[in-house]
Amino acid sequence: xxxLINVPETVVADxxxxxxxxxxxxxxxxxxxxxxxxxxxxxxxxxxxSGGGSGHEPLHGGFVGPGMLSAACPxxxxxxxxxxxxxxxxxxxxxxxxxxxxxxxxTGDVLNFDMAAELAEDEGIQIAKVLVNDDVAVTDSLYTxxxxxxxxxxxxxxxxxxxxxxxxxxxxxxAVARQINESSRSFGVALSAVTTPxxxxxxxxxxxxxxxxxxxxxxEPGRERRAMMTSREIxxxxxxAVLEDLQPRNPxxxxxxxxxxxxxxxxxxxxxxxxRVLGERGVAVARTLVGNYVTSLDMAGASVTLCQVDEExxxxxxxPVRTPGLRWGV
Amino acid sequence: xxxLINVPETVVADxxxxxxxxxxxxxxxxxxxxxxxxxxxxxxxxxxxSGGGSGHEPLHGGFVGPGMLSAACPxxxxxxxxxxxxxxxxxxxxxxxxxxxxxxxxTGDVLNFDMAAELAEDEGIQIAKVLVNDDVAVTDSLYTxxxxxxxxxxxxxxxxxxxxxxxxxxxxxxAVARQINESSRSFGVALSAVTTPxxxxxxxxxxxxxxxxxxxxxxEPGRERRAMMTSREIxxxxxxAVLEDLQPRNPxxxxxxxxxxxxxxxxxxxxxxxxRVLGERGVAVARTLVGNYVTSLDMAGASVTLCQVDEExxxxxxxPVRTPGLRWGV
Numbered sequence: 293x294x295x296l297i298n299v300p301e302t303v304v305a306d307x308x309x310x311x312x313x314x315x316x317x318x319x320x321x322x323x324x325x326x327x328x329x330x331x332x333x334x335x336x337x338x339x340x341x342s343g344g345g346s347g348h349e350p351l352h353g354g355f356v357g358p359g360m361l362s363a364a365c366p367x368x369x370x371x372x373x374x375x376x377x378x379x380x381x382x383x384x385x386x387x388x389x390x391x392x393x394x395x396x397x398x399t400g401d402v403l404n405f406d407m408a409a410e411l412a413e414d415e416g417i418q419i420a421k422v423l424v425n426d427d428v429a430v431t432d433s434l435y436t437x438x439x440x441x442x443x444x445x446x447x448x449x450x451x452x453x454x455x456x457x458x459x460x461x462x463x464x465x466x467a468v469a470r471q472i473n474e475s476s477r478s479f480g481v482a483l484s485a486v487t488t489p490x491x492x493x494x495x496x497x498x499x500x501x502x503x504x505x506x507x508x509x510x511x512e513p514g515r516e517r518r519a520m521m522t523s524r525e526i527x528x529x530x531x532x533a534v535l536e537d538l539q540p541r542n543p544x545x546x547x548x549x550x551x552x553x554x555x556x557x558x559x560x561x562x563x564x565x566x567x568r569v570l571g572e573r574g575v576a577v578a579r580t581l582v583g584n585y586v587t588s589l590d591m592a593g594a595s596v597t598l599c600q601v602d603e604e605x606x607x608x609x610x611x612p613v614r615t616p617g618l619r620w621g622v
Numbered sequence: 623x624x625x626l627i628n629v630p631e632t633v634v635a636d637x638x639x640x641x642x643x644x645x646x647x648x649x650x651x652x653x654x655x656x657x658x659x660x661x662x663x664x665x666x667x668x669x670x671x672s673g674g675g676s677g678h679e680p681l682h683g684g685f686v687g688p689g690m691l692s693a694a695c696p697x698x699x700x701x702x703x704x705x706x707x708x709x710x711x712x713x714x715x716x717x718x719x720x721x722x723x724x725x726x727x728x729t730g731d732v733l734n735f736d737m738a739a740e741l742a743e744d745e746g747i748q749i750a751k752v753l754v755n756d757d758v759a760v761t762d763s764l765y766t767x768x769x770x771x772x773x774x775x776x777x778x779x780x781x782x783x784x785x786x787x788x789x790x791x792x793x794x795x796x797a798v799a800r801q802i803n804e805s806s807r808s809f810g811v812a813l814s815a816v817t818t819p820x821x822x823x824x825x826x827x828x829x830x831x832x833x834x835x836x837x838x839x840x841x842e843p844g845r846e847r848r849a850m851m852t853s854r855e856i857x858x859x860x861x862x863a864v865l866e867d868l869q870p871r872n873p874x875x876x877x878x879x880x881x882x883x884x885x886x887x888x889x890x891x892x893x894x895x896x897x898r899v900l901g902e903r904g905v906a907v908a909r910t911l912v913g914n915y916v917t918s919l920d921m922a923g924a925s926v927t928l929c930q931v932d933e934e935x936x937x938x939x940x941x942p943v944r945t946p947g948l949r950w951g952v
Contacts, residue, residue, distance in 0.1 A: 561633060
């Protein structure tokens with residue numbers, strides 16, 4: 293598999309240098325692998341820190357900025373960052389109002405953020421944590437005990453980020469983040485396998501003419517393989533899987549998320565089918581976002597995330613955000 | 623090749639239905655294939671209309687909105703829209719201040735926009751046209767006499783769009799658009815071929831271990847094939863090709879554009895190398911944009927576009943824009 297890289301060993305460092313050049317509004321510490329909004333710490337404001345393996349861009353580094361994350365820690369590709377990165381990030385952004393760690397539910401991330409929380413508290417930084425585990429496809433998988441964290445991470449980071457930006461205290465920001473995770477569910481499909489720079493060949497074998505339903509964002513196995521399905525059939529399957537678990541009574545935010553290599557033209561067409569299913573099931577749609585936000589390198593496919601919202605959450609969703617990957621209202 | 627579609631015949635219509643659902647701020651006429659900003663026509667404002675084959679999203683439909691295009695006409699995949707679409711778009715957005723057609727230099731687009739201009743003028747709409755032909759890789763190619771129009775289209779649409787938004791008259795907006803095209807050059811590389819829905823298999827054969835230098839955005843041939851190169855080597859080749867032709871004396875805008883299937887992680891790493899070459903050549907960088915903006919469906923690869931700017935152009939670049947694909951300052 294051909295890649296636009298130098299050598300696998302420098303992929304993350306090279307990308308951080310490229311981010312630094314493109315985004316003077318961020319402080320990118322290439323050596324220590326921490327991306328921080330330039331004006332941090334913001335006096336009186338709760339800070340949000342997230343992170344995880346690289347390869348899911350723009351998540352998380354592309355979501356650093358006013359109205360969303362205060363800092364992000366990128367690990368190696370598909371590998372958790374280390375506690376020292378998280379501690380450094382927390383120290384850089386804490387204004388004294390405390391720090392919320394947003395942690396996708398993968399074993400490495402959970403352990404390392406736990407350790408970083410202890411270290412940070414030893415240094416007098418108040419830490420709260422929220423675990424994102426929205427993927428209904430499987431319980432327990434290759435890297436996870438329980439459900440995986442996927443597309444809902446964007447909703448948690450945006451909405452809790454808005455609450456923090458308007459000055460809500462740590463316990464409220466944490467409660468909002470927890471509420472968003474509990475109100476969100478995701479389901480993804482893969483049309484092709486993912487290739488990591490280190491391995492250089494696809495991480496699993498997906499034969500021509502088949503797709504994998506319920507895939508994660510690291511190429512870990514899903515629920516089942518089937519003969520290739522149409523956009524219409526995939527939307528039926530994915531949205532039903534989400535609705536069965538979520539059973540929303542309120543309007544929903546919709547994220548139709550590309551895994552990386554699926555053209556935007558196809559994602560918009562898939563969105564039309566997702567909206568059709570939601571309409572048939574009587575689910576009202578408050579807002580829709582279509583694009584590549586929580587990706588898996590060069591994997592083809594898509595995921596659907598729904599988050600049921602009340603008026604207060606919708607207000608926070610609509611609040612201004614200014615990051616490389618998500619931007620509106622400012 | 624697996625795709626997230628229903629049938630090839632409905633790919634464009636399906637995508638337009640999905641755009642309509644995701645973007646209530648746009649008026650999407652699915653039957654007639656015209657995407658219009660909802661508040662058009664804007665009294666006293668020059669309107670900008672572009673369009674071209676589908677498969678390059680977010681170009682052009684994703685660039686409709688305040689500060690950029692007034693309307694866009696998507697054709698079938700890699701196929702020019704028809705004059706009737708362009709006429710309909712012009713009629714929908716003309717406030718009496720005239721309409722600028724922004725035309726990428728492909729034979730079909732040029733002929734059809736010419737015909738639409740005649741039809742529109744017959745209906746009393748004042749039309750100006752600007753041709754975008756920034757690709758230095760080849761003169762004449764599969765679909766083009768002269769140079770192809772690629773990444774500079776984004777610069778023309780954004781900067782002329784800002785001039786129109788602040789009320790500049792048609793002759794000024796046209797002059798700005800022409801200046802931006804003349805100040806811009808691009809060069810692209812492909813690491814994989816592109817597969818159209820209608821064909822279902824790659825449009826050309828690119829062996830493992832080779833890349834194509836100077837590729838267009840439809841899989842048309844480039845300058846040459848070589849054994850796979852590193853990000854550093856590709857940046858040297860592409861930036862030198864652009865600089866040789868442009869010889870900028872002013873600072874430049876940089877667009878590091880993904881062709882569709884290359885991960886954002888790799889695009890940022892490639893940007894680091896592009897910035898290195900520019901630094902070595904003493905070219906000052908005013909702004910940098912990294913992402914998938916002028917794509918070629920599922921092709922892997924990237925292009926570099928440089929546009930030399932003066933203070934006035936930079937002011938227009940920084941002016942507010944609110945479209946699905948490009949958004950800042952509002």
